[in-house]
Amino acid sequence: MPQRRSHVAPSAAQSELAAALAELRAEIDAPTQFSPEAIAEAERASAPPPELDLRDVPFATLDPIGSKDLDQAFHLERRGSGFQVRYAIADVPSFVTPGGAVDAEARLRGQTLYLADGSIPLHPRVLSEDRASLLPDVERPALVWTFTLDEAGAVEDFRLERALIRSRAQLDYVAAQRALDRGDDGPLALLPAIGAARQAQEQQRGGASLNLPDEEVVQRPDGHYDIERRHPLPIEDWNAQLSLMTGMAAAELMIDAKVGVLRTMPEPDERAFERFRLQTEALGRPWREGRYGEYLRGLDRSDPMTLPVLEAAASLFRGAGYVTFDGAVPDDIEQAAIAAPYAHATAPLRRLVDRWSLAICLAVSAGGQAPSWARESLTELPELMQQSGQRASRLNADTVNRVEAALLRPLVGQRVEATVIELRGDDRAAVQLADPAVTATAPVPAGTAPGSTVSLTLVRTDVAKGTVEFAA
Known part of the structure; x- marks a missing residue:
């Protein structure tokens, strides 16, 4: 089945990452x-x-x-x-x-x-x-x-x-x-x-x-x-x-x-079903008939658009x-x-x-x-x-x-292409980068639809906090 491996972060970011992960382990609210x-x-x-x-x-x-x-x-x-x-x-x-x-x-x-x-x-x-x-x-x-x-x-x-x-x-x-x-x-x-x-x-x-x-x-x-x-x-x-x-x-x-x-x-409510239906249409893989289980089983796992469809479907399983x-x-x-x-x-x-x-x-x-x-x-x-x-x-x-913040560190200041997988308000969205394979939240132009490709500039990353910042 298709597999994607992300870029490897530079050594400086990896050292910072190792320290961040060690701190995360120490902060776990469990014995x-x-x-x-x-x-x-x-x-x-x-x-x-x-x-x-x-x-x-x-x-x-x-x-x-x-x-x-x-x-x-x-x-x-x-x-x-x-x-x-x-x-x-x-x-x-x-x-x-x-x-x-x-x-x-x-x-x-x-x-x-x-x-x-x-x-x-x-x-x-x-x-x-x-x-x-x-x-x-x-x-x-x-x-x-x-x-x-x-x-x-x-x-x-x-x-x-x-x-x-x-x-x-x-x-x-x-x-x-x-x-x-x-x-x-x-x-x-x-x-x-x-x-x-x-x-x-x-x-x-x-x-x-x-x-x-x-x-x-x-x-x-x-x-x-x-x-x-x-x-x-x-x-x-x-x-x-x-x-x-x-x-x-x-x-x-x-x-x-x-x-x-x-x-x-x-069972998901009608609002969740309608939202997912709109997302599948925007992604070019519309779900128009039949139960959603039949639709999901019929997706082609070799199709690159199956990933964002499945991630959108996760909202039905809550x-x-x-x-x-x-x-x-x-x-x-x-x-x-x-x-x-x-x-x-x-x-x-x-x-x-x-x-x-x-x-x-x-x-x-x-x-x-x-x-x-x-x-x-x-x-x-x-x-x-x-x-x-x-x-x-x-x-x-x-x-x-x-880890994603460390992997993205070499791209700070560069422009990257991303696919919108879920809208989060009028001007922000969850986006999927292909290489490295990272999901992030980023600003998008008003009217952007799920499935659209947007051009973003990576402004900064903070490995210790696990945050990244993009500009449209």
Whole structure:
């Protein structure tokens, strides 16, 4: 898929950038170190052995290259004219003692934070990257979802069990995509068929998964920072469908049990739809008929105008939150983009709420009651996750802004061309530069429409603050 790498900033700007990123890490409003009690508890933590032994099933993991916090492993096989999907999730509930030191630290964090020079994990690394991680060639307890799908990819049946597994391979997206493109046999051979079938199911539901191009700050071997922007590979979309399927199953279990936590999002209102429709017309890729999900799925990812269209579409995917319930299921429980009730239940090493979802689902799937610790703390989850989500968004934006300021430093005083992707008032707009690949806010002439190309002069950059200033 198309990938764009920005320019590399000069050494002086890189030195200033390194200092700015170090200061940003120090300013994060979240703990960056674990207490001695939490580390000691994590080092002692052990999970009771599962009764079910699935070590003979050749599970594999699929993650970004170099990942160590492996939440999911899968096994795919044909079953008659359909498929069987086993999706194993790291058994974090068995390793974390409710009310203990690790639990307390995780609630303070809410999720793993990712920085340009590393991460701040949700759990001590001895758990998240070792003892609870589904690393290859080691035995691990896991919460295994088993799905029976018909030939069209519809779920006929599913179950959740705790089992002992042994992953056989740690795969990364890029190498795995190349293997599929070559037609290699292996653990991923059925993923394109299953992923495509699940995408068709999503389309029938009226869902609209939006995989925006990644904008990732990377540190090169020479220590310099850079920004890479790329469209997700097809294999990432197919893999995401397995996670979505699991999240819908988790939601179904909790709704039936009348206790749990769901990830919700309202349907965009007519004003949002009309604004997006006007933006697509201005970008020369008009959305005139059909559901917006069908329109987004039909975009040509090799088309340079797809990027601004997808970024404009992000305005339709706002308002997501969490709703908890115990005893009565709320009226508004749907995740509009998925077009079904949905729960976060596949990333417990990196996201706090998943531990509650998994613990509740495991208990009710075995015919029992939701754990008392989970029920007692359900109402705390929405605020904890909202705070951590806001923290992660600020951190990501602040990091990208500082790196972009450093990358633009060589262009101060020069004229650059940019595409208007969103108006922000009468005389300002969000603009997209192609090279370096930077999104910024800049003044534009009155009457400028989204999709227009404007000529700007870069006046100044401030790497420490992550700000840039353009003149029309």
